[in-house]
Amino acid sequence: MSARARALVVAVALCVALPLVTAGPAASETDPVGVWPLRPEPQVVRDFDPPALPYGAGHRGVDLLGQPGQPVHAALAGTVTYAGLVAGRGVVVVSHGATRTTYEPVAAAVTVGQPLGRGAVLGSLELAGSHCFPRACLHWGWIAGDTYLDPLRLVGLGPVRLLPLWRDEPAVTSPVGLWLRLWGAPAGTPFAAGPW
Numbered sequence: 001m002s003a004r005a006r007a008l009v010v011a012v013a014l015c016v017a018l019p020l021v022t023a024g025p026a027a028s029e030t031d032p033v034g035v036w037p038l039r040p041e042p043q044v045v046r047d048f049d050p051p052a053l054p055y056g057a058g059h060r061g062v063d064l065l066g067q068p069g070q071p072v073h074a075a076l077a078g079t080v081t082y083a084g085l086v087a088g089r090g091v092v093v094v095s096h097g098a099t100r101t102t103y104e105p106v107a108a109a110v111t112v113g114q115p116l117g118r119g120a121v122l123g124s125l126e127l128a129g130s131h132c133f134p135r136a137c138l139h140w141g142w143i144a145g146d147t148y149l150d151p152l153r154l155v156g157l158g159p160v161r162l163l164p165l166w167r168d169e170p171a172v173t174s175p176v177g178l179w180l181r182l183w184g185a186p187a188g189t190p191f192a193a194g195p196w
């Protein structure tokens with residue numbers, strides 16, 4: 001085999017091999033990997049609907065169905081930057097450096113400046129101020145600077161679930177995807193199942 005032919009064989013082999021190594025959903029490889037703030041995995045009763053204008057109508061987070069008094073967990077490790085009342089509603093904000101997550105209505109069990117590990121309990125869910133009253137639900141937000149993000153991205157959902165289900169399959173080849181799958185829904189259960 002000539003040197004040129006050998007080089008061609010190597011190039012072809014690389015082209016075949018590389019996608020296998022790098023396959024996986026883009027979102028879960030660039031977003032931090034967090035946990036649901038409610039356990040077991042809650043039903044999403046209202047989706048993220050970012051406003052077109054800073055004070056426009058929309059939904060600046062997602063609503064997760066829960067029970068009054070249920071423990072609320074930090075989605076990511078961070079530091080508490082707010083724990084108190086906003087317009088009579090209990091709010092906890094956890095900073096993760098470039099972004100922060102918000103939880104309401106919550107009776108805070110933490111204080112400002114307190115470091116939290118991922119999944120640490122930060123308070124308990126309240127009924128008053130619920131976005132889905134008379135049911136209890138957690139309004140969960142994720143913010144980068146002044147920009148509201150879809151917090152479901154932290155648990156491997158968000159934009160990914162708009163793709164056909166077969167696009168999830170390569171996730172098994174990536175450690176992050178495999179971890180999410182082991183930790184998440186039972187095999188064969190589509191993410192975001194439910195009527196909402």
Ligand SMILES: [Zn+2]
Nearest residue numbers: 062063131139
């Ligand atoms: Zn809400």
